[in-house]
Amino acid sequence: xxxxxxxxxxxxxxxxxxxxxxxxxxxxxxxxxxxxxxxxxxxxxxxxxxxxxxxxxxxxxxxxxxxxxxxxxxxxxxxxxxxxxxxxxxxxxxxxxxxxxxxxxxxxxxxxxxxxxxxxxxxxxxxxx
Amino acid sequence: xxxxxxxxxxxxxxxxxxxxxxxxxxxxxxxxxxxxxxxxxxxxxxxxxxxxxxxxxxxxxxxxxxxxxxxxxxxxxxxxxxxxxxxxxxxxxxxxxxxxxxxxxxxxxxxxxxxxxxxxxxxxxxxxxxxxxxxxxxxxxxxxxxxxxxxxxxxxxxxxxxxxxxxxxxxxxxxxxxxxxxxxxxxxxxxxxxxxxxxxxxxxxxxxxxxxxxxxxxxxxxxxxxxxxxxxxxxxxxxxxxxxxxxxxxxxxxxxxxxxxxxxxxxxxxxxxxxxxxxxxxxxxxxxxxxxxxxxxxxxxxxxxxxxxxxxxxxxxxxxxxxxxxxxxxxxxxxxxxxxxxxxxxxxxxxxxxxxxxxxxxxxxxxxxx
Numbered sequence: 001x002x003x004x005x006x007x008x009x010x011x012x013x014x015x016x017x018x019x020x021x022x023x024x025x026x027x028x029x030x031x032x033x034x035x036x037x038x039x040x041x042x043x044x045x046x047x048x049x050x051x052x053x054x055x056x057x058x059x060x061x062x063x064x065x066x067x068x069x070x071x072x073x074x075x076x077x078x079x080x081x082x083x084x085x086x087x088x089x090x091x092x093x094x095x096x097x098x099x100x101x102x103x104x105x106x107x108x109x110x111x112x113x114x115x116x117x118x119x120x121x122x123x124x125x126x127x128x129x
Numbered sequence: 130x131x132x133x134x135x136x137x138x139x140x141x142x143x144x145x146x147x148x149x150x151x152x153x154x155x156x157x158x159x160x161x162x163x164x165x166x167x168x169x170x171x172x173x174x175x176x177x178x179x180x181x182x183x184x185x186x187x188x189x190x191x192x193x194x195x196x197x198x199x200x201x202x203x204x205x206x207x208x209x210x211x212x213x214x215x216x217x218x219x220x221x222x223x224x225x226x227x228x229x230x231x232x233x234x235x236x237x238x239x240x241x242x243x244x245x246x247x248x249x250x251x252x253x254x255x256x257x258x259x260x261x262x263x264x265x266x267x268x269x270x271x272x273x274x275x276x277x278x279x280x281x282x283x284x285x286x287x288x289x290x291x292x293x294x295x296x297x298x299x300x301x302x303x304x305x306x307x308x309x310x311x312x313x314x315x316x317x318x319x320x321x322x323x324x325x326x327x328x329x330x331x332x333x334x335x336x337x338x339x340x341x342x343x344x345x346x347x348x349x350x351x352x353x354x355x356x357x358x359x360x361x362x363x364x365x366x367x368x369x370x371x372x373x374x375x376x377x378x379x380x381x382x383x384x385x386x387x388x389x390x391x392x393x394x395x396x397x398x399x400x401x402x403x404x405x406x407x408x409x410x411x412x413x414x415x416x417x418x419x420x421x422x423x424x425x426x427x428x429x430x431x432x433x434x435x436x437x438x439x440x441x442x443x444x445x446x447x448x449x450x451x452x453x454x455x456x457x458x459x460x461x462x463x464x465x466x467x468x469x470x471x472x473x474x475x476x477x478x479x480x481x482x483x484x485x486x487x488x489x490x491x492x493x494x495x496x497x498x499x
Contacts, residue, residue, distance in 0.1 A: 108202075
């Protein structure tokens with residue numbers, strides 16, 4: 001029974017008879033090109049801020065778990081009042097560092113290649129002058 | 130480790146604290162992993178490739194910059210470092226803005242205070258301070274958002290703790306303690322009656338003077354009214370008597386020869402060279418005979434253009450446009466031109482307060498007033 005499966009995928013859209021799946025792109029003029037080269041830097045600033053939101057959300061989930069582990073209902077007031085003990089604080093710090101290592105891997109892989117004595121998988125542009 | 134609480138320190142909601150913790154983790158990763166890791170990429174990959182191609186190493190920091198710009202490691206970690214810098218102030222700033230009325234109220238002087246607070250609403254904010262938000266901290270050290278405002282002081286107090294992931298100690302005062310230790314070791318006979326901390330901010334470098342020299346009258350000055358308001362409230366809450374006033378260290382209202390010690394920490398590298406010279410000159414005027422001026426800085430010249438470029442990271446990425454001029458300054462000459470006898474110039478070093486083994490020693494220089 002599908003009801004027994006947690007997180008079951010939604011049933012496929014019915015396509016019998018005259019129905020076709022909805023089209024998800026618009027006809028007409030192409031999507032305009034919005035971003036300019038310098039916008040990538042701003043995107044990175046936004047991306048790092050978003051990492052902060054994910055990290056805060058994870059901390060909030062962890063607070064819920066800690067409260068429930070202790071038999072406390074995770075009400076808004078209980079979440080606000082919660083202060084992690086030292087062990088939980090250290091664990092959260094380790095989780096944040098691990099998350100950063102995973103998310104920023106595309107940056108650090110070049111250093112790992114350098115430490116392994118491998119050539120990086122990128123072409124270096126001409127840089128003298 | 131937690132920042133030591135005091136009555137002027139902002140509080141944080143669950144999520145505000147979680148975001149601040151993230152900022153600290155990000156700053157820690159940048160500072161202890163991404164930044165030093167650049168050495169591996171440079172010395173193992175970029176430099177050998179450059180030398181193989183051109184038969185010589187890069188000749189200048191500019192040439193090094195072009196070489197490192199060819200690497201995503203440098204481009205990616207630098208933009209993350211810059212984003213972290215912006216995120217710290219924005220994250221802490223939002224939290225402080227929410228509770229600013231309360232913080233302003235907590236900071237108001239009270240009749241039973243041990244120390245004093247003097248403000249000067251007519252003080253002209255120098256253009257080099259008003260035009261450049263140092264550390265990309267919006268509003269810099271002086272901007273006021275409200276009456277009796279402490280915003281920028283509270284922002285720097287909490288922000289520095291988050292930024293340094295607690296590395297300057299529960300009171301952010303590690304550098305102030307280092308300064309006081311330099312004086313106590315180097316001048317064991319000095320019994321200062323009055324001490325001045327120039328550019329005191331929230332008082333991280335002011336209060337250690339009182340702890341090391343309890344009999345001295347300790348003053349902190351800053352052009353930013355929010356800094357001295359916050360510094361006063363912080364000192365009172367910590368039970369330390371100090372006197373804070375809103376003044377420009379280049380021309381104060383203290384009489385000639387009023388102090389036995391004039392010190393400044395992490396201030397001069399944010400000042401244009403003419404201002405640094407004016408600070409030295411004012412210190413000379415303010416010191417009594419036998420008094421000591423103590424400043425941080427004065428690192429030996431660096432030969433490797435890569436190291437030169439890396440040590441100007443904050444100058445290039447975090448709005449410290451004057452740090453290059455400070456680094457290039459001939460300190461003994463500038464101190465002598467301010468009126469000190471050349472043979473009274475001295476230097477000193479201390480182990481770094483945080484990031485030991487990674488940062489070079491803290492360097493000091495100064496002079497004794499004849």
